Amino acid sequence: MTYRVVWFKRDLRVWDHAPLAEGARLGPVLCLYVLEPALWRQPDAARQHLGFVQESLKDLQAELKHLGGRLQLAVGDAVEVLERLHRQAPFLELLSHEETGNAASFERDLRVKQWCAAKALPWREFRQFGVVRGLRERQHWVRQWEQLMHAEPAPVPELQAADVPRFADLWPSADELGLAAPEPPQRQRGGRARGVAVLQSFLNERSASYRGGISSPLSAPTACSRLSPYLTWGCLSLREVVQATRSRLDDPMLPARQRQGLEGFMSRLHWHCHFIQKLETEPAIEHHNMHPGYQGLREHDHNPAHLQALMDGRTGWPLVDACVAMLRETGWINFRMRAMLVSVAAYPLWLHWRPVGEWLARQFIDYEPGIHWSQLQMQSGTTGINTTRVYNPIKQAQDHDPHGHFVRRWLPAMQRVPDTWLFQPWLMPPELQARCGVVVGGDIAVPLVDLESATRAAKERVYTLRTDPAVAAVQGAIVKRHGSRNRSAENLSKPRNVEAPAQATLDF
The missing domain is CATH 1.10.579.10 (DNA Cyclobutane Dipyrimidine Photolyase, subunit A, domain 3)
Structure with missing residues (x-):
């Protein structure tokens, strides 16, 4: 059976997911998430991150099943997992979002690129944020950001799941991954459903406190949007948040305080990508x-x-x-x-x-x-x-x-x-x-x-x-x-x- 692999990384959703939409347009897909122990053993990884990802993957599994697909969970080095999958059932193409991560994920992507080249296997990467790969200076960057944010979101597709055998990999515990520090008991929980609820509560209510409320640690927990973890792990797409915010601003009946708050919030969404671009341009x-x-x-x-x-x-x-x-x-x-x-x-x-x-x-x-x-x-x-x-x-x-x-x-x-x-x-x-x-x-x-x-x-x-x-x-x-x-x-x-x-x- 010919099929394509859609590799999920920090984009744990089906909404506005260009690799998934493109793969589904072309035929059967296998949706893959690889838990990579080497990445989770880096000094910037934490038990709470793993918990948030696990919660988000549960939502993703349910969403994919509803669309007719399924999520393949694998554990190991990404190149080794792809090689194992390709040996078992060769696939036509690898699709994923671009990722501007830490040095370890950057090196991982270089090795995946080399593996794909050795197999003569196309790997297509799609922009997720307003970050421009290969950019050497900032001329026209704002224009490119706006073009991406104004574009139509990728459609949520009906899926045809690739008929390939499932892996039986065991998900390692946080202790096995060396994530010793305890989780914050009051941390935000992962998953798209929670992310959408947080977005709606901010757009419809909490944004009224945004201006004047985000600096004090007393008011900030509710005045801030609290969307950052859902953008970081890709439960929400940045474009979806930008477009939802602009749609709310188009409401002529929007109260003045909310309008002021959402206008301030919009500027921060722009700066979100501005700073990620720095690491993309200069990983060092x-x-x-x-x-x-x-x-x-x-x-x-x-x-x-x-x-x-x-x-x-x-x-x-x-x-x-x-x-x-x-x-x-x-x-x-x-x-x-x-x-x-x-x-x-x-x-x-x-x-x-x-x-x-x-x-x-x-x-x-x-x-x-x-x-x-x-x-x-x-x-x-x-x-x-x-x-x-x-x-x-x-x-x-x-x-x-x-x-x-x-x-x-x-x-x-x-x-x-x-x-x-x-x-x-x-x-x-x-x-x-x-x-x-x-x-x-x-x-x-x-x-x-x-x-x-x-x-x-x-x-x-x-x-x-x-x-x-x-x-x-x-x-x-x-x-x-x-x-x-x-x-x-x-x-x-x-x-x-x-x-x-x-x-x-x-x-x-």
Whole structure:
């Protein structure tokens, strides 16, 4: 029997799935998902990611069965699985979406490409996001993004399942894959049905709180769309979210607050692809500073004690430690708090972005490599093209949690701290600590460093390097490759740095 293989990766849906639609148009298909132990053993993989994928695959199985198809689950190296399948029942073609993943998935795709070439077997890849493969600079990128988002979604097809024997592979446990850290008990659950429900609740109700609500960790859990994990794992297509949002904006009866919220949300959907494009264009930024002149800035000053204290939520700055506690429980915090965590790690704690990024990748249920590593570098000041952004955790607490509701929720010891000492509890006199029943240095950590002096020293080191003529000379080439273009700038030959403000990037 002649058939085609549709390879599902981070696109766990049937709606607007171009490879599935194309394969079904041409004849019988085998829908394949490969659990690859080597990828799940990477330092950015987490037990919660595996759980989300398993939940999403259950939805996908049901959807495919409803359409007349079935999902073949396999375990092993992707090339070995494809070879095993081809030996058992040769197929005509491999179809999949393009993936801009981590280095391990990139190397995997190169090996699959080599295998297909050796077999003289076509492998067609389709765009999933507004990312352009082979793009060397950003000229006309916005136009290409808009063209993709305006195009008709791929139709949901009726399927003819390929009549080939099923594999009997056993799904490994999280422990067998080395995913030791426990799952956040309150994490978002996977699957398209849940993703659609979250999208509808945001478009119809929660978007009214988007503007003004996405920065505070108190309001953000409901004000943000919470769609990011469903886009990351492909339960929803980006085009479907863009078109649904624009359709809602076309409603003349849409309340003003919702309109403002959805307009702000639309800009973030654009920036979603803008940042993934950086990793697609330059995969090395997952491991190396985007600006080569910043190599060595923090690499040789690694302080394991500082990193461990950050991961344990024992930095001594209440808002930082409360965010870590929330991450452990939910797998999510809003973008402003993410930026603050990275800023604290990069400046007063002077930690390199790579180990911090590996830890945060495991903490985030919506870990998207292209956005993640671009943002880690942006917040750490190693891109060479962005304004240095340093978030003071005390000021952030005063601005976004002025009454301490957030820190007291996630740090129980802070419930015994009087309001007067809410932002700097380590300064409480010993006699007051005794009266309140809280011990600074025990119940509440003492800050690892003096915030003001450590931040000032860090900023001076970055500024000195940034103003070095040899370092500054490379900036133009980086802007040309990675800098964003607004609509009016697209027709200009000279590249301009119109990078988005950090807080406008990923408040999904």
